[in-house]
Structures are given as C-alpha cells and as structure tokens.
Amino acid sequence: MAEEILNYFQNKKWFRDRIEHIEEIPARRARYTQEKVELPKPLEDYLKKHEIRLYTHQYKTLKEVRAGNNVIITTPTASGKTLSFTLPVIEDLTINKDDTALYIYPTKALANDQLKSLLSIDKECDLGIYPEKYDGDTPKSKRPEIKRRSRLVITNPYELHYILPWHNQWERFFENIKYIIIDEAHQYRGVFGSNMAFLIRRLKRICKYYGSEPQFIISTATLANPKEFGEKLTGLKSKIIDDNGSPSGKKHFIFFNPYAIESKSPSIHNDTLKLFNTFVENDFQTICFEISRKMAEVIALRSKKELSVKHPELSNKITAYRAGYTVDERKKIEDDLKEGSLKGIVTTNALELGINIGSLDSVIISGYPGTLISTWQQAGRAGRKNQQSIITMLAFQNPLDQYFMKHPDIFFKKSHEHAIIDLNNQQILRGHLKCAAYELPLKLEEIESFGFDDEGIVIDEIDELENDEIIKYRDGKWHYNDINLLKQDKSPNFEVNLSDVMSEPYKVFNGHNFLEEMSEKQAFREAHENAVLIHNGETYIVREMDIQEKRVYVKKQDLNYYTQALKEVDVKDLKKEKEEKIGDLTLCYGKLTVTEKYDRYNLIKFSKISASKKLNLPPLNFKTKGLWFTIPFYIKELLEEKLVSDAKFKDVFRGCLQGVENVLISVAPFHVMCDSYDLGGVSKNLHEDTMNATIFIYDGFEGGVGLTNKAFKLFDEIIKMSYELVRDCDCEDGCPACIYSSQNQSEDKHLSKQGTLLILKELNKIMSKK
Numbered sequence: 001m002a003e004e005i006l007n008y009f010q011n012k013k014w015f016r017d018r019i020e021h022i023e024e025i026p027a028r029r030a031r032y033t034q035e036k037v038e039l040p041k042p043l044e045d046y047l048k049k050h051e052i053r054l055y056t057h058q059y060k061t062l063k064e065v066r067a068g069n070n071v072i073i074t075t076p077t078a079s080g081k082t083l084s085f086t087l088p089v090i091e092d093l094t095i096n097k098d099d100t101a102l103y104i105y106p107t108k109a110l111a112n113d114q115l116k117s118l119l120s121i122d123k124e125c126d127l128g129i130y131p132e133k134y135d136g137d138t139p140k141s142k143r144p145e146i147k148r149r150s151r152l153v154i155t156n157p158y159e160l161h162y163i164l165p166w167h168n169q170w171e172r173f174f175e176n177i178k179y180i181i182i183d184e185a186h187q188y189r190g191v192f193g194s195n196m197a198f199l200i201r202r203l204k205r206i207c208k209y210y211g212s213e214p215q216f217i218i219s220t221a222t223l224a225n226p227k228e229f230g231e232k233l234t235g236l237k238s239k240i241i242d243d244n245g246s247p248s249g250k251k252h253f254i255f256f257n258p259y260a261i262e263s264k265s266p267s268i269h270n271d272t273l274k275l276f277n278t279f280v281e282n283d284f285q286t287i288c289f290e291i292s293r294k295m296a297e298v299i300a301l302r303s304k305k306e307l308s309v310k311h312p313e314l315s316n317k318i319t320a321y322r323a324g325y326t327v328d329e330r331k332k333i334e335d336d337l338k339e340g341s342l343k344g345i346v347t348t349n350a351l352e353l354g355i356n357i358g359s360l361d362s363v364i365i366s367g368y369p370g371t372l373i374s375t376w377q378q379a380g381r382a383g384r385k386n387q388q389s390i391i392t393m394l395a396f397q398n399p400l401d402q403y404f405m406k407h408p409d410i411f412f413k414k415s416h417e418h419a420i421i422d423l424n425n426q427q428i429l430r431g432h433l434k435c436a437a438y439e440l441p442l443k444l445e446e447i448e449s450f451g452f453d454d455e456g457i458v459i460d461e462i463d464e465l466e467n468d469e470i471i472k473y474r475d476g477k478w479h480y481n482d483i484n485l486l487k488q489d490k491s492p493n494f495e496v497n498l499s500d501v502m503s504e505p506y507k508v509f510n511g512h513n514f515l516e517e518m519s520e521k522q523a524f525r526e527a528h529e530n531a532v533l534i535h536n537g538e539t540y541i542v543r544e545m546d547i548q549e550k551r552v553y554v555k556k557q558d559l560n561y562y563t564q565a566l567k568e569v570d571v572k573d574l575k576k577e578k579e580e581k582i583g584d585l586t587l588c589y590g591k592l593t594v595t596e597k598y599d600r601y602n603l604i605k606f607s608k609i610s611a612s613k614k615l616n617l618p619p620l621n622f623k624t625k626g627l628w629f630t631i632p633f634y635i636k637e638l639l640e641e642k643l644v645s646d647a648k649f650k651d652v653f654r655g656c657l658q659g660v661e662n663v664l665i666s667v668a669p670f671h672v673m674c675d676s677y678d679l680g681g682v683s684k685n686l687h688e689d690t691m692n693a694t695i696f697i698y699d700g701f702e703g704g705v706g707l708t709n710k711a712f713k714l715f716d717e718i719i720k721m722s723y724e725l726v727r728d729c730d731c732e733d734g735c736p737a738c739i740y741s742s743q744n745q746s747e748d749k750h751l752s753k754q755g756t757l758l759i760l761k762e763l764n765k766i767m768s769k770k
Helices: 002-011 041-049 056-066 081-095 110-123 140-149 159-177 192-211 224-235 270-279 293-310 327-339 372-379 399-406 408-413 426-439 444-450 457-467 483-488 520-526 633-642 649-672 706-712 716-729 755-768
Strands: 019-025 071-074 098-105 152-156 177-182 215-220 239-241 253-256 286-289 320-321 344-347 362-366 389-394 472-473 476-480 505-510 513-518 532-535 538-546 553-557 562-582 583-603 608-614 620-628 678-685 692-699
Touching: 002 019, 002 389, 019 399, 019 706, 041 081, 041 110, 056 071, 056 081, 056 215, 056 239, 081 098, 081 110, 081 177, 098 159, 110 327, 140 159, 152 159, 159 177, 159 192, 159 215, 159 426, 159 483, 177 192, 192 224, 192 426, 192 444, 215 224, 224 239, 253 408, 270 286, 270 293, 270 344, 270 362, 270 389, 293 320, 293 344, 320 327, 362 372, 399 408, 399 649, 399 716, 426 444, 426 457, 426 472, 426 476, 444 457, 457 472, 457 476, 472 483, 483 649, 483 678, 505 520, 513 520, 520 562, 520 583, 520 620, 532 562, 538 716, 562 620, 583 692, 583 706, 583 755, 620 706, 633 649, 633 755, 649 678, 649 692, 649 706, 649 716, 649 755, 692 706, 706 716, 716 755
Parallel strands: 071 215, 071 239, 098 152, 098 177, 177 215, 253 389, 286 344, 286 362, 320 344, 362 389, 505 553
Antiparallel strands: 019 253, 472 476, 505 513, 532 538, 538 553, 562 583, 583 608, 583 620, 620 692, 678 692
C-alpha cells in the first residue's frame, strides 16, 4: 500500500515537484532475550496470556533494576519503554507488600494513560497495589484514601512541587518508597529541566528524612548526552540502556517543500490539507501534527468540509485533538483511534508523547517541530512492529526547515541533540533553597547536593537568604523564617514557577475571565498595549498592561492583522569565563548584563507592514550568560572592498553582522535543543568592551540556563551549518529561509545576504582549521 501511494506521488506533477527527498528507513526485526525470565506467577501468567515476550533492552532493564542500580532507558518511541520500567517495579511491589513507587509524568494526559494500564495489571493479577493518580484534578474526598492505601502513585512535577511541604501526610508512602520513575524525561530541559533537577533533590531529602533511598528509573527519547543529562537531573550515577531490541516496519520519510517551486502564494497549510486528505482517501489512518491549536482545528474543519462533498462516508471520521479538551473527549478520541473508527486526526504536540493510541499508517509533520527528538517522537506514531508507514515532513519558509530540505543527509545522520540542565542558575537555585528550608531545615552537609558548587554558588545563596532574613541559622541548621508567611500569606512553593526563571508571571484577563499566564519578557513582546494576542485560536486586542500589578486586560475582536514588537538590545559588564583563540578569531563565554528595550511595534497585514507605532515600556535588565566573538579586521576590509566603500558602509556592515546573528540564532537550537526564543542576540560594529566588531548570543533567562555554554563547545558545527544554510538558499537578496528571522525583533532594513555569506564563509574557514 505504501509503494502504491508513493508511485502516485511520483506520477502527479503537483506532488512530485514539491518532494525534495524520500528516505527509506529499513524495517527492524525484533530481538528477544534468550534468557529464562523468572517472575512472580501472577506476572508470568499475565505476560503469557497477552503473548508478551521481553525484548533485549526490557530484560536488561529488569536485571539492572534487580541489581539495585539506577537506570536510564534511552530508546526510540514505541520501543516498549513503559514495560521496561513497570515490570521490575510491579515485581518488587508484588513480593514486598509495603514497598511503594512514584511515577512522575510531565503531563496529566500521560498520567491518565499510564493509570489505565496499571489498573488493568493490578486488577487482572490481583496484586493489591492500588495504583492511583494524584494531581490537581484528584477529588478532595479521594485524597486521604490514596495517602493511606495506594502503593503506586502517579503525579506530575507541578503537583509534586506542592505536595513536598505536606510530606508528613505522606509518611507511610515516603518511608517505604523503593522506586521513582521519571518518564518522558527529555521534556525536562532548559528552565523546566533545571527546576526539575532541584525539585528531585528536594524529593530525595524528604525520602532520606523518612529513612528511604529509592532507585531512579529514567525513561527518555534518544539523546546525545543521556548519561550527563540523567546524572544532572537526579544527582546519581546510572546505568544506560540504549540497545533497542524492539521491531519496526519499513518507513518512507518524505521531505515535502511547498517553497520548492515558484508560486505566487505558497502555503504550507493548504499543502498540509491536500496531503492529509489524500492519505485518508487512500485508506491510510493518518495523524497530522500542527504547530498551533488554531491550525489543528482549522485543518480538521476544512478536511471534513472537503470530504463531505467527495467522500461523505469519511467526513465524520476526521477530528482535531488538542490541550483544552475534556478528559472524556480526549479518551473517546484515543479509543476511536485504537479501534480504527477514526481515519484522520489533526493535533498539536499533545499526542507527541507516549499516550497509547495504537499504530497508524501515516504521519504528517507540518513544520519542523524544533528538535530532532520531537520529530522522531511524532514519526514514531506510525509503523510499529512489521507494518510499513509513511512520514511526511513539510517545511516552513524558515532557515532550519529549509536547511533540512537541502541537506537531508544531515537530518538523517545527525545524532540527537544535547538536553541541557544548568545547576548554577542563581535565580532558580534561590527559589528551591527557600522551598527546601520550608519543607525541612537545611543541614550544611545537604546543600552540596543542590549543585556543582565549585564557585561557592550555593553557599553564596544561603548567605543572601540569611541576609534577607528569609532563612535563619539555629541549632546547626537553616530554618525558614515564618515571618515571611505572615508577609506574603503563602508558602515559597507558590512563588517558584517550574516553567520559568522569574517567580511572578503576568496574568491575562478578558473581562473577569482569566485566560493565561506568561513571563514578563513574553508579556512585553506579545501583550503590550494595542498588541494582538492570540489565545486558543481567538484574537484579542490588549487594552491595558498594568506593569505594577502584572496584569494584562484584553478584549476579544476579529482582526485581520497581527503585531510584532521591535526591540533594541545592549550588552555590558562582560566577565569572561572561557576564551578560545582560533586563528584571527577570539571566541569568549561568560557573564554579561543585557538590556532589552521594546520601543515600537509593527502592524502586519497580509505579510506586509501597514504601520509602525511607538511603545512606552521600561527596559528589561537581566544578568545572564552568553558567548561572543569578534570579527577579524581583514573580514571587515573584504566586505568594504566587495560591497560598498562610501559613507553608508557603517549601516551595511551592521546589517551584515545582524544577518550572521539571525542565522546563528536560527541554527543553534538544532545543536542545543531549545526554542530560538530561548536565545537572544545583538551585533555591534564596535563594542566598548571588546573594542571590535562583535556578535553576542546569550541565554534569554536571568542567570542563564547553560544553552550558550553548550553552543560555545559546538561553535564550529554551528558556524558550518550557518554557512551552508545561507550558501544553499536559492534567493538572491536574502529571505525568511536564510538571513531574515521571524524570531528576531530588531530592525532589519540593512540586511545583506552577500555580506552575511562572506562573513560566514570566512568564519567557517577559520573554524575548519581548529
């Protein structure tokens, strides 16, 4: 069936002209353990009844856990990771009737899905484990019973963050806890990951207080640095399980580029719709991943409408799926997919993670999801076991998407990204030290576990908290100062936001209805007065931004334009931590102070700027970490010789530097696994500290979270990829696929493709001699 539709695509000009590459990924045969698996009889009977044989990596996990080791399972999606960690846990809880286990999932939907599976095993095998989910949706009437009886509890980081101060209510559970499972752990990176690492250290303190020392089992998608990542997340040495024994059918991976042909109005969304309907009409059960909730709804609606005319029997077999649906709505969609009564589903990344929806025939990925991990997670939704499948990734007109269209070999051969966790962010550390002291008084020997304290960062923060009278030292311990509770009327846990560095977010209201929360930087960028804010596919106009109260008031309106804030950036107070001289280039990494001033915004209608307005917002100042490099003088001379030699060169040179900055920020996320909004940048013709033309790339968070530290180490790879991206772009003067960036909010009227390419070419020459 797969070959037939591929032939159809090759014979139809519309499809053929847009297909840049087809990669055939061979089928993979299952490898089962040859060793005899001895388990408690109820579990042996369960595996036999369901005809389950253990793959090699599942049995290896079982052996390592039995040996008392912490384990990191890093195999592809749909490889049976859940059984890998659940089998040894259930085995232990079957034999040892007091032991307990904690499962941590990044989302409620995943927790719900896992609970169904565990309840089924518990009931069928009559084990008396009583698995339960404990989160914000758990009824108050049910909570005491869970604390009293359940031996396996499923939760999420946000709920755990609020549970820890009440640990005395969980005494039975923490006294007997044997295992902590962290599933889909690749979600914990950047700011969220750094917060999660400190949350785990607080959890370990509580366990130790009650006399337990649980084993950790981490399950993650394939990473470039699983050992480093896992050990930073938990602070523990772990055994790596990465030899995948699960089977997979042959996959045909199509790179589909709406911008491969000259067209007046290429549209990735129209092309997505056409592909989606073509697969569904050809009896391929298909999942389509869209970049936003709005587009998921729009594509599903348009598909139903078109099919109602051509194939009315298929129209009611199409649906959207996204966050915001009720639990019952989501469950019905998931069940209908597994049963095959749904033929097509359009979703956001809500279905990217390991929710069990069975195996599909086709996956459409509308726009590169931002990381290889997410791409392969989505692709893994099709073609399990022995069935063939087709994955189609459509490219947006942005640098990274278009780079892959021109360089598919890089995409398919590149190892997965590095997941970054930084334990030296003082803002994040400070928040969790407060929480830890509130939960249990801190001892001197405990504080080392809160980071790699070579620079005395933890001690410095303890001193600061003492000076601010947030904690007090007595009886050999640091105690939380209860007077703070009277001042703020809430525990420190409510001040720490796990998804952001800054503790107090902006709240957005439509009348009296609360819509969402956002960080201060996001609010300045997207929710300034008269900004167009998009929420759940609806457009709102911002009527008021109350900076003092951190509130934004909006009004719902149908609008045919959107807004884009522009900013001026300055960096100062450079403090080098690392320096590398490569030929004539000096590359540095260290601390810096950033000032971002959003001073105006553009109204954009039909992709064109219709007006530009002033903004009156205070500057955002924050200390962070970043890399910077100076441009060798001979490159500036080359530019002056080849481009322009009159008085305008100053502006042209600035535009060339900014082009390089834009490309680097577009490419860096591929190497360090982040969103381009997580990075900031600025380029200067002459910076006062370096006394040279300098380009800066910095972490967009207070204190930094390790992103540019990793980029510093991979700088040669980032430069090479940036050069190839601009070199291979088909445009003449620069476009959104190369030097223009939708993420960059700086003025771009002086951008020069020729100059940007020249700088990158020379930088690549220098780095290749490293």
